[in-house]
Amino acid sequence: MTMPISVFKVAALLFFVPFTLFSSSLGGDTLTPTQHLTDNGDILISAASSFALGFFSPNSSANRYIGIWYHNISLQTIVWVANRQHPIAGSSGRLSITTNGTLVIADNSTVIWSTFSAAFANPIARLLDNGNFVVVEANDNSNNFAWESFNFPTDTLLPGMKIGWNLTSGTNHNLTAWLGDDDPSPGGYVTGVDFRGDPQIFIWSGTRQYWRGGPWNGLRFSGIPQMKLDMVGCDFVVDSDAVFWSYYIRDFSLLQRVVATSSGHFEHQVWIGKRKSWEAVGFVPRDECDTISPCGPNGICYPTREPMCTCMQGFRPENTKSWDLSDWTDGCVRKTELDCHNRTDFGFFTQSNMKLPDTSRSTVDWSMSLENCRALCSANCSCTAYASANTSGSGSGCIVWTTELTDVKLYDSGIGQDLYIKLAASDLNSEEPDHSHQRRLVIIILVLVATIFLVACGACSIWIWKKRGRSNADEENDQVQDMDLPFYDLSTIVNATDDFSSDNKLGQGGFGPVYKGKLEDGIEIAVKRLSKTSEQGMEEFKNEALLIAKLQHRNLVRLLGCCIQGGERMLVYEYMPNGSLDAFLFGDETKSVLLDWPTRYNIITGISRGLLYLHQDSRLRIIHRDLKASNVLLDKDMNPKISDFGMARIFGGEDSEDNTRRVVGTYGYMSPEYAMHGIFSVKSDVFSLGVLILEIVTGKRNRGAYYYALNINMIEHVWNLWKEGKVLELIDASIGLIFPTAEVMSCIKIGLLCVQDRASDRPTMSSVVKMLGNDTSLLPEPLQPGFVISSSSSAVDSSSSKKESSYYNTATTALKG
Structure with missing residues (x-):
């Protein structure tokens, strides 16, 4: 992965010192460790002179970038930019490859961009004729690349490049438009592949779906019927390891490319030499029907x-x-x-x-x-x-x-x-609806509505008066009739749970007890039974039922139905045989040792993808408001599923923030702005996720788990050790002594980014999912966290927290402001 390095480390400097002893004479398409490419006209040119690589300035901008462009046409057309987010202000930049195979762009003595190192004895960097810039072993003519620019596309897709997902590593390759004609930094439009269901190609405007290309039908995408199949051929691969799309050229007499433009278009362009310009032979979106x-x-x-x-x-x-x-x-x-x-x-x-x-x-x-x-x-x-x-x-x-x-x-x-x-x-x-007839009926309907209104008001009054005589149980039953859920008879649940036997009790939360059961068809279930003394009432019960019924994601628990009968209120879920995450993290050592690092990392990525679905990809934008370890359930394969939506809130349209006078949730996971001011947003859930990530890595609970000698909580302790470079001391001993250090450090850094004090500084869930798997040095530096529970608040926390359930928990803390 390639990202800026904010601090120039001594180790990196040692690599550069010898470079200045050599001349910068460059020849052909190759850069070696004894050379460097400077901003004084040095360029690399591919073997057939198809592409060139060097420093450039876009249009009227004075900023300098390393880029790749077509070498054999009159109009400089940039197809790839290395340091697109970190330009160089003057002509002091240089590109080098170190003896360990790391590509580095430096401005004087400051490193502003780099790649990871290669495990090669004699690495070189080479610009290929397809526009790919690669790090390879010298004299190796195979395609064994340690690093390649094709894996980090900017706004242009060249033949042979791929956009899509590596499902094994979780890496997503997409096109991000330039911010403007003179600014190659990432703009607002992203083109990529959504691998859910039958995979599709999308354009996103920020986090909003802007255009959908539909599924692949063997020839083209369903939503791009104008694809020029006589000019290009396409490959769309869907398997357990990857989902990606690429194309190849059929007509080699034409120079072609696919580009994501700053205006939000996805264009297939052809170079017209006589006009000295690129012409779009196909583009999307095309009309009003192409909006989502x-x-x-x-x-x-x-x-x-x-x-x-x-x-x-x-x-x-x-x-x-x-x-x-x-x-x-x-x-x-x-x-x-x-x-x-x-x-x-x-x-x-x-x-x-x-x-x-x-x-x-x-x-x-x-x-x-x-x-x-x-x-x-x-x-x-x-x-x-x-x-x-x-x-x-x-x-x-x-x-x-x-x-x-x-x-x-x-x-x-x-x-x-x-x-x-x-x-x-x-x-x-039946005939298709005739809207012209409907329009002619509008006036008649309006007159009828006015006539019926008085009758309806009278009828409603009588109906309300009669309803007052009904029992509370009947009223609740009426309230949930609009739920799009199967209803179970009470007798069915009683038989399934052996009359709510204590042997089948899985846990106890603020909602009430949770029981394991088995239906007559053999399906195992978990039943949340609302106790008569529960702090939660019909509103939370209905909220959870309605929300989960509309959500379908592999990392969200599945609601099978509900039971409202004889004064009982129960939710019926799929049974999670491994219970909740907190039992593994904070329980006895026999369970915690089952959480090796690959399992923990899978749990972190699964929870993150579930939250991304709630915030961005589902039909409803949902803020969970009570994400914590006890609300993450584990299936038989230890895959995580987010549960408990009783406190969740739906956001509509472009809404991004709301506030409440009734703060609900669990201390230790609440963001500062929510705990103190009742302001909640998607960034509140991001804060909770950050706490959860740090708990998964350290095996320590943040809520009420203080480091007494220092009088600080877990987040503050992690932050202090992070600044001292000693954060690995906090890794849960149950993980063992052998683990991928870079991946663990990356997760800690992402956790700290998520718990930053200011909501605006925290990443979105789409950014979190992208960051997972990145080398820690390539991620932005976190700012000071919002600790929420300081040393002065420990007494408040201990008095207001409740005992958490180990399964399908709904224990919450409510503050009235």
């Missing part, structure tokens, strides 16, 4: 029609009034609900020429036939549609959707795909 889901769930966008949105066959507008005012964001709902148990009561409507719906939460089987795919969707009550995964040749593969169909676009020509939508039999042959 402009017609809402189950709506179809027609870019060449007016109005541009209509409902799918068998669906009607969710909000007719808004729809007629051209506000389509609420989307469409079914005219007739499916009775999937009656095979004669539903069928499939074929919608042709489609950009397939968002596949982030779909499932895909590349080997299944389309006939078997139809049978699979028919047998699955949750299935809403299916399509072929591969349209090349005779077609094959199966994509199944079990959620609403979003971000769907219709093409006029026959370049889209067929989508098979599951509908009630009565809706298979």
Whole structure:
């Protein structure tokens, strides 16, 4: 990985001192340890003169950068920049390769950019004819690269480069646009691959999805039908190790590239020599229908029609009034609900020429036939549609959707795909909604609404009066009828838990006891039973049920259903055989030794990806507000799953911050701005994650776990040792003596970045996920943490904290301000 180094270390200086003794005479495409490339006209040129590497200034800027550009065209076109975030102000820069294979850019005596070292005896750096700058062993003509610029793309994708994910290392390669024509620093638009479900290509604007390219169909991305397949060929690889896309040139008479522009476009460009310019032969987004889901769930966008949105066959507008005012964001709902148990009561409507719906939460089987795919969707009550995964040749593969169909676009020509939508039999042959007729009915509807209003008010008054006579249990039952969850009979739960036997009790939290159970079909469950003395009530119960029912991620616990009957309120979850993380971290040594470093690192990355989903990738932006070790559950393979959403809050639109007079959560994990002022945001969860990362590395609890000799808490102790360069002394002894030091140090540094005092200084979850796996020297330096619990507050903490459950905990602290 390549990042700036803020402090020039003595060891690095020793590498550079000998370099000044040699001349900087450079020849051809190679840089050796006895040379350095200076900013006085030195360049490397690839063997066939295709590319050049050297210092440059973009347009009118005076800043200097190391970059790669096309050598054989008249317009200097930069395809890669090394120090894009750390320019050099003058002409004092130089590029060198050390004897241990480290590439370094220095400004006088200050290192501003470097790579990791290579395990080569005689390393050199070479610029290849495909534009790749590599570190290799001298006289080795193989592709055994210790480092290559192709692994760190900037804004340009050259033939042979890849964007996507290395799932083994967790490394993500994407394109980040320049900030402007004269500033190559990272801008606001990022193009990359989302590997969830059936993988897709996306453009993000900041953290917001800006454009979706759809899934790969064997020939092209579903949302890029205009790809010039006569000019380029594509490879899209999806396996257990990697998900990536690359392309190669078919027409070698043309110079071609793919670039992410600062205006938010993803362009396929061709060099036109007569015009001395790059011309876009294909680009996205192209029209209003290329924005993310402009017609809402189950709506179809027609870019060449007016109005541009209509409902799918068998669906009607969710909000007719808004729809007629051209506000389509609420989307469409079914005219007739499916009775999937009656095979004669539903069928499939074929919608042709489609950009397939968002596949982030779909499932895909590349080997299944389309006939078997139809049978699979028919047998699955949750299935809403299916399509072929591969349209090349005779077609094959199966994509199944079990959620609403979003971000769907219709093409006029026959370049889209067929989508098979599951509908009630009565809706298979119904006419498409006629919006002109709907508009003519608006006036009539408004008059009827005015007439009905008085009658409705009277009816509501009578209904409310009658409702007052109902029991509290009946009221609660009515409140949860809108939950999209299976309901279990009380008798089913009683039988599953052996009448809530003490032998089946897994733990106790603020919510109440948690029991293990087994349903009649053999499925193991965990049942959270709200006790009558619980601090949590119906609001938290319903909040957790509604939130988790709408969330699907491998690192979030799965809610199976609920039970509200006979005064009981219970949530039924998938059973996690290894219980909660705190039992391993802070329990007896026999459990902590099971947490070797690879397991701990997997837990850290899993929790981080779960939080990223909550903050950015789910339909709802969710702040958890009570992330802690006891709310992280471990499955049979020790994979982490975030649980307990009773205190979570939903953020809408562009909201990023809120405040409350009722602070809920657990001391030791609360961010300073939340604990003291009730202000919470996604950065509050980031703070909690930082505490959790440091707890996982050290095996020490922050809440109430003080270092009495120093009168400080765990975070402050880590911070002090970090400044002294002794932080490795704190690593949990259960990890053992052998561990990847760089990876552990990176996690500690990320933990400290997450617990910085100012919320604005903390990274976003997308940044955290990217940083995981980076060498610690390549990450930004953390600022002082927000300790929250100082020495003066220890008594407050001890008196207000509660005993935490070891399983599905909901113990919280509530402060009234």
